[in-house]
Structures are given as C-alpha cells and as structure tokens.
Amino acid sequence: MLFLACRLPRSRVRAIIAAAVAVNMAGFALNSFWGAAHGILTDPAIPLVGGIESIIAVAHGYVAVADTKAGS
Numbered sequence: 001m002l003f004l005a006c007r008l009p010r011s012r013v014r015a016i017i018a019a020a021v022a023v024n025m026a027g028f029a030l031n032s033f034w035g036a037a038h039g040i041l042t043d044p045a046i047p048l049v050g051g052i053e054s055i056i057a058v059a060h061g062y063v064a065v066a067d068t069k070a071g072s
Contacts, residue, residue, distance in 0.1 A: 001017065002017070002021065005017045005018075010066070010067045010070040011067065012067070012068070014063075014067045015063075015064045015065075015067035015068045016064075018060045018061070018063040018064035018067060019060070019061070019064040021056075021057075021060040022057045022058075022060035022061040022064055023057075025053050025054075025056045025057035025060065026053075026054070026057040026061075028050075028053045029050045029051075029053035029054040029057055032046050032047070032049050032050030032053060033047070033050045036050065
C-alpha cells in the first residue's frame with residue numbers, strides 16, 4: 001500500500017495513509033523502548049530498532065502534515 005501511495009499526488013488520501021503509518025510506527029517504537037526499559041526485550045539491538053521506528057514515524061508524520069497543508 002505504501003509503494004502505491006507514494007505515486008499518488010499530494011492529497012488527503014495520502015495524508016491519511018501517512019498519518020496511519022506514523023501512529024502505527026510510533027506505537028511500535030514505544031513498545032520497543034518500554035520492553036527494553038523493563039527487561040522484557042533483552043536483545044541489545046532493540047533500542048536501535050526503536051530508534052529506526054521513531055525515525056519512520058516522524059518522517060511519515062511530516063509527510064502527513066505537509067500533504068494536509070497541500071491538499072487544503
């Protein structure tokens with residue numbers, strides 16, 4: 001879905017998809033950080049994974065805001 005949406009022109013549909021991905025990835029990041037902080041996820045790479053998930057969430061959030069402004 002994301003590969004198909006990246007070809008769409010800036011619109012509300014693309015903004016909604018980007019916002020949904022941003023919320024989802026932010027949830028994954030919070031889960032990774034929480035699990036690492038509470039000793040549930042013990043792999044030393046988990047904070048790195050959480051950081052990558054955070055970057056993806058922020059990037060999609062930026063696209064969602066930019067597309068919302070462009071679509072108005």
